[in-house]
Amino acid sequence: MTNTKGRLYGIGVGPGDPELLTLKAFRLLKSASVVAYQSADNHPSVARSIVASYLTDDQIEVPFHFPRALDPHEAKPLYDRAIVPIAEHLAAGHDVVVLCEGDPLFYGSFMYLFTRFADQYHTEVVPGVSSPMACASAIGIPISYRNDIFSVLPATLSADVLATQLVNADAAAIIKLRRHFSKVREVLRSLGLSSRARYIERATMAEQRIISLDEVEADRVPYFSMILLPTKVQL
Numbered sequence: 262m263t264n265t266k267g268r269l270y271g272i273g274v275g276p277g278d279p280e281l282l283t284l285k286a287f288r289l290l291k292s293a294s295v296v297a298y299q300s301a302d303n304h305p306s307v308a309r310s311i312v313a314s315y316l317t318d319d320q321i322e323v324p325f326h327f328p329r330a331l332d333p334h335e336a337k338p339l340y341d342r343a344i345v346p347i348a349e350h351l352a353a354g355h356d357v358v359v360l361c362e363g364d365p366l367f368y369g370s371f372m373y374l375f376t377r378f379a380d381q382y383h384t385e386v387v388p389g390v391s392s393p394m395a396c397a398s399a400i401g402i403p404i405s406y407r408n409d410i411f412s413v414l415p416a417t418l419s420a421d422v423l424a425t426q427l428v429n430a431d432a433a434a435i436i437k438l439r440r441h442f443s444k445v446r447e448v449l450r451s452l453g454l455s456s457r458a459r460y461i462e463r464a465t466m467a468e469q470r471i472i473s474l475d476e477v478e479a480d481r482v483p484y485f486s487m488i489l490l491p492t493k494v495q496l
């Protein structure tokens with residue numbers, strides 16, 4: 262029996278530099294007839310902008326939107342509705358490539374598609390260069406070494422939890438800073454860690470910025486930013 266169902270591909274497009282795509286992601290993107298990506302009304306898709314120069318006019322583009330910061334029970338019906346256009350393409354037998362900034366399954370919204378489609382359709386994930394790795398390369402300081410414990414901490418955690426986790430980590434990436442930046446900076450200062458930490462904004466994008474924590478204007482911290490706390494091991 263011929264399987265006429267479409268296949269779903271979540272491809273990591275990396276942190277910003279269009280050259281940081283894997284060959285596999287590039288091949289799938291070039292051969293895709295349907296390309297989907299997250300896009301809110303007033304926020305153009307960063308994942309799409311990364312690969313814009315590789316897209317062609319004959320590709321069908323399918324923007325979709327998962328609203329942020331909702332209670333999971335409230336979010337479920339909205340997310341179910343958001344994926345309807347993708348479901349229609351898959352049911353019609355079209356392969357769909359979903360563009361994911363960084364890596365699809367590292368704090369990525371592709372997981373909402375994966376959990377909804379993987380048992381019905383052939384679903385494949387193509388890993389991407391993730392932002393902590395891009396930021397580590399940008400600052401050019403080894404992040405973790407030998408037996409170091411490297412922690413990834415969302416800045417949305419409380420100051421107490423952040424402090425406990427940072428005390429137990431040898432190195433860390435603190436992501437999702439935006440309006441939580443001041444809280445994180447205070448925690449790092451209180452632990453005597455702020456001089457070792459680096460702030461990186463829009464790593465590998467044309468507007469990349471690397472500055473010390475003291476230089477950051479807390480009310481201008483963009484979504485694509487993180488603080489890296491590199492290893493304390495002196496090499």
Ligand SMILES: C[S@@+](CC[C@H](N)C(=O)[O-])C[C@H]1O[C@@H](n2cnc3c(N)ncnc32)[C@H](O)[C@@H]1O
Nearest residue numbers: 276363364367368391392436437463464485486
């Ligand atoms: C929802 S997570 C998605 C991570 C993404 N899937 C990855 O693999 O990097 C978004 C957070 O990742 C970090 N981030 C993603 N891309 C970045 C970049 N180019 N420069 C700095 N931070 C970035 C920011 O902290 C941002 O708030």
